[in-house]
Amino acid sequence: MGVASRFILRRKGGKGWHWTDIVTWLWLVGGLIIMFGPAVWLVFSSFKTPAGLAEFPPSILPYVTQQATVQGYDKPLQLFEAKLPDGSTRVLAEVRRIGIMSQMVDPKTPGETIRVNINDRTPVRTLSFATENYTQPFVHFNFLRYLWNSVFVTVTATLITLIVNSMAAFALSKYEFRGRSVAMLIILATLMVPLSVIMVPLYSIISSLGLFNNLWGVILPTVATPTGVFILRQYMLTIPDELIDAARMDKASEWQIYWRIVLPLTAPALAVLAIFSVVWRWNDFLWPLIVLSRRELYTLQVGLSIYSGELNVQWHFILAMTVVTMIPVVLVFIFLQRFITTGIAGTGLK
């Protein structure tokens, strides 16, 4: 505690509050709320019932109003804490509401009806986690199928991305040939072309290759990334040429130089690209939505979108499945963030 509080409450100059301390605090706390708030809201809301989600004013934690089965009433009734005219407070069950008056019964003495102003009653609420938000989609929807599709697309696309991009980067960093810089420039220039521009031609290519409604149609167009080539090339430039000369003297073929010398030494940059690729592919929505039209081929992100129907949106399922969808990305970041920072610092890429 002592160390932690000293660290957190450390101030400029050690004494008194300087205005920069206050600005720093506001900035950091504000940043925390902005960055972390939506995630916290998402996680807690994913445990709310549909009624809890529709509640106004909204609460952060998932509360439910307690219910009780009262003799003589078919449905369970909601419990309220009501302030009676004599000043006492009792837990009553609401039978019906008429205007601003509420007809209530005491669960212990169901015969007697008490009329209470709605402003004088507060619902009895308890913390309750609606775990069925998580379990139901597994039962009712093809969640596991979507999950498998997503995992397949992400893993395959990432592996191919790493191999294809590292090969291009190897050639562009370690071989001298005419037009090397031009090739690199053209690759980088494609960064300026957004997906929406090439969507239609890309679609017609995929469709004429017969990859429409095929997971490979999702995977293949994404595997060559200019960012990836750039990250890897910049990193490979830092590998000394003498190492490659040494390998050549050691009778290594060009493939062995790539596979056994350059690739292992590029591991930090490969890790960065792998993380990026996993996040990109996992979160892809638009392109899979275009290519895949059969339900059993949907990826998670596309699958999620079918929870929002035309007439009703099943927010509780959407939120819960969003949390599940986020988990791999969060895990990847938690465990590999070390590589991201060092790798990005190493390649000079922002």
Next chain:
Amino acid sequence: MGEIKLTDIKKSFGSVHVLKDIDLHIKDGEFIVFVGPSGCGKSTLLRTIAGLEKVTGGEIEIDGKRVNEVTAADRGLAMVFQSYALYPHMSVRQNLAFGLENSNMPKAEVAERITEAARMLEIEPYLERRPGQLSGGQRQRVAIGRAIVRRPTAFLLDEPLSNLDAELRVSTRAELAALHARIGSTMIYVTHDQVEAMTLAHRIVVMRAGKIEQVGTPLELYNTPANRFVAGFIGAPHMNFLSAEVVEQEAGKTTLLIGGSHRLLVPISGQKLSVGDKLTVGIRPQHITLANDPGSLTVKVRLVEALGSETVIHADLNGEKLLAVVPGQRQISPGDEAHFSVAGAPLHLFDGNGLRVKDK
């Protein structure tokens, strides 16, 4: 066998000619040192022999076979790089094994060769470590070990000692000489350090601006440098150069005027020389002695470096710099006048083009 013959080697990078008409015949088992100032093309020459660079012209032969078109891997040579170029992600053992595995050698033989090389170089205790965990000297040994296990026709060493500290360099130099004596393979060694060249080489190849200036044993280069460049490059401190003029010529003897007024008699019957010729006289600092004789060279002392066993005197002779290394400790200080004697010193005469004036 490790006989290497270079004929008329040319190498250009675009319009820059790095190597010009290199002719050299390296005999089997020879320790050859390429020496020269940085940028003289000595490393490029080594890389062309290795096959890492393609020649623009000329012919390279190894053991009588033309290898111009043979790749680096198939020339049967091994190279030790300046930065050692050890594979950082492999252990020392894997570093040594890499080249052997690539030539599909049976595992037992790989292991045997590694053990042998490790014992020879005393790197057995850290065979399982990564290069990053080794000191500079240890890495250097591993780099040499990687070459040894290949049992190459010839070793190519590109400034292998330049990354070591001074003390380690001296001891490693001696080990390298011992290693060569033991293995007996041809070694080609590139350095810019003439002391390394003098101590290691059977023959030294002095290069400048892509050309070979002189090839010879260390003492040949020291005693009879072919030109002013070689004379200045070999030997430490550098040779003194004084401008001289031929004033008299008799049979077998030439009298030169140096330092404005001093007459110097040299036993050269230069038929090419005639009275009035401008020459350069080279005198090694170690060959100058201090004299009391007023007939000797009178110089002004600018700086004295007392090294204990010897004293280095920087002096000025009529506007020309003169360096003398005299044994022992001397009572002499900057600003003094001193008398230098060159009587009996081997003198090197160079003509206007910097070429040695040959004694007949």
